[in-house]
Amino acid sequence: xxxxxxxxxxxxxxxxxxxxxxxxxxxxxxxxxxxxxxxxxxxxxxxxxxxxxxxxxxxxxxxxxxxxxxxxxxxxxxxxxxxxxxxxxxxxxxxxxxxxxxxxxxxxxxxxxxxxxxxxxxxxxxxxxxxxxxxxxxxxxxxxxxxxxxxxxxxxxxxxxxxxxxxxxxxxxxxxxxxxxxxxxxxx
Amino acid sequence: xxxxxxxxxxxxxxxxxxxxxxxxxxxxxxxxxxxxxxxxxxxxxxxxxxxxxxxxxxxxxxxxxxxxxxxxxxxxxxxxxxxxxxxxxxxxxxxxxxxxxxxxxxxxxxxxxxxxxxxxxxxxxxxxxxxxxxxxxxxxxxxxxxxxxxxxxxxxxxxxxxxxxxxxxxxxxxxxxxxxxxxxxxxx
DNA sequence: CGCCGAGTTGAACTGAATCAAGAAACGTGG
DNA sequence: CCACGTTTCTTGATTCAGTTCAACTCGGCG
Numbered sequence: 001x002x003x004x005x006x007x008x009x010x011x012x013x014x015x016x017x018x019x020x021x022x023x024x025x026x027x028x029x030x031x032x033x034x035x036x037x038x039x040x041x042x043x044x045x046x047x048x049x050x051x052x053x054x055x056x057x058x059x060x061x062x063x064x065x066x067x068x069x070x071x072x073x074x075x076x077x078x079x080x081x082x083x084x085x086x087x088x089x090x091x092x093x094x095x096x097x098x099x100x101x102x103x104x105x106x107x108x109x110x111x112x113x114x115x116x117x118x119x120x121x122x123x124x125x126x127x128x129x130x131x132x133x134x135x136x137x138x139x140x141x142x143x144x145x146x147x148x149x150x151x152x153x154x155x156x157x158x159x160x161x162x163x164x165x166x167x168x169x170x171x172x173x174x175x176x177x178x179x180x181x182x183x184x185x186x187x188x
Numbered sequence: 189x190x191x192x193x194x195x196x197x198x199x200x201x202x203x204x205x206x207x208x209x210x211x212x213x214x215x216x217x218x219x220x221x222x223x224x225x226x227x228x229x230x231x232x233x234x235x236x237x238x239x240x241x242x243x244x245x246x247x248x249x250x251x252x253x254x255x256x257x258x259x260x261x262x263x264x265x266x267x268x269x270x271x272x273x274x275x276x277x278x279x280x281x282x283x284x285x286x287x288x289x290x291x292x293x294x295x296x297x298x299x300x301x302x303x304x305x306x307x308x309x310x311x312x313x314x315x316x317x318x319x320x321x322x323x324x325x326x327x328x329x330x331x332x333x334x335x336x337x338x339x340x341x342x343x344x345x346x347x348x349x350x351x352x353x354x355x356x357x358x359x360x361x362x363x364x365x366x367x368x369x370x371x372x373x374x375x376x
Numbered sequence: 377c378g379c380c381g382a383g384t385t386g387a388a389c390t391g392a393a394t395c396a397a398g399a400a401a402c403g404t405g406g
Numbered sequence: 407c408c409a410c411g412t413t414t415c416t417t418g419a420t421t422c423a424g425t426t427c428a429a430c431t432c433g434g435c436g
Binding site: 377378379380381382383384385386387388389390391392393394395396397398399400401402403404405406 | 414420428431435
């Protein structure tokens with residue numbers, strides 16, 4: 001749990017009282033490998049910190065679903081759009097490895113925003129960070145080729161390429177597994 | 189200027205004192221058509237409200253630059269990633285029509301965050317909204333075809349298709365002007 | 377041992393890129 | 407208000423990266 005505090009304090013310092021208030025809201029939950037954490041159509045009720053494990057965000061499709069995100073330990077996971085708007089979610093989240101989460105419910109987070117000044121600040125900085133990530137990804141999808149995206153992933157997140165089945169990575173960079181297989185062959 | 193207050197109050201109510209403090213920081217500035225508002229490589233110093241006009245965000249390239257955003261009146265524009273991180277910007281912003289902005293500097297915004305509780309709340313909700321837009325766009329780029337993206341634009345933002353040169357829209361959708369021309373022919 | 381999912385490889389197909397040229401629209405100065 | 411030059415849009419021909427369909431290999435697991 002101390003990891004969460006550390007994570008926050010990359011944004012803003014928390015005194016013990018603030019931290020105690022925040023951490024009292026957290027619920028611990030564990031999942032097996034290949035378990036669905038949130039089903040498409042449901043409404044996300046949690047902002048969750050990944051204590052351990054790997055998760056995948058994807059739009060389920062009849063044939064090939066579209067994977068658009070992976071989350072590793074020591075960061076937050078949520079269907080954050082569904083969470084923020086409290087409307088049904090257009091995608092699903094599943095675990096790719098045994099996973100344990102510290103979860104904060106929507107209502108508890110609202111309380112934190114109401115009752116603490118630090119809450120909004122951390123919430124803002126977190127949303128800003130998520131925005132930055134999505135901005136980078138948008139530019140990558142528009143201006144890089146799939147091959148460039150694969151090479152970038154390879155350099156920036158090598159752990160991802162080692163731990164995650166290729167078919168999901170292929171989908172993440174926007175191509176079929178076959179095409180990724182050929183790219184790998186070409187560049188090696 | 190009242191438009192800005194209205195915009196904020198879609199998020200959170202502002203009392204007169206808060207509004208007065210905020211609005212005292214705003215600087216007014218106007219631009220002609222086709223004027224560069226921010227050059228790639230510079231650092232964004234402003235969060236700007238578009239009172240009037242149209243702007244385009246793009247990565248300048250030797251041959252075809254990559255357009256990834258348009259902003260119309262009554263919303264905010266900024267190279268928000270560069271602004272937040274105060275590092276040099278990877279893209280440029282130019283006007284596509286005569287434009288007038290109300291601008292808030294980075295330092296002034298930091299003051300607002302420090303001195304008001306409402307500031308962080310609005311900042312958070314604004315960042316959340318920007319995040320939502322980017323999330324939608326990511327999914328669109330991954331799971332729709334260029335043709336579907338064009339039709340979506342056509343339904344969701346028809347004003348955009350009327351007022352903006354096709355070549356920029358093509359780039360925004362992720363294809364060449366020629367390909368967009370053929371799509372238009374096909375669907376009409 | 378046999379099954380199943382993941383990855384690879386091949387062949388044919390397709391949508392978009394590229395190269396090139398012409399038509400239409402736009403803006404500016406006379 | 408027209409004439410000219412520039413930019414934008416369209417259309418055609420060719421090329422190419424990635425898709426699709428299909429077959430085969432490999433490794434793990436019941």
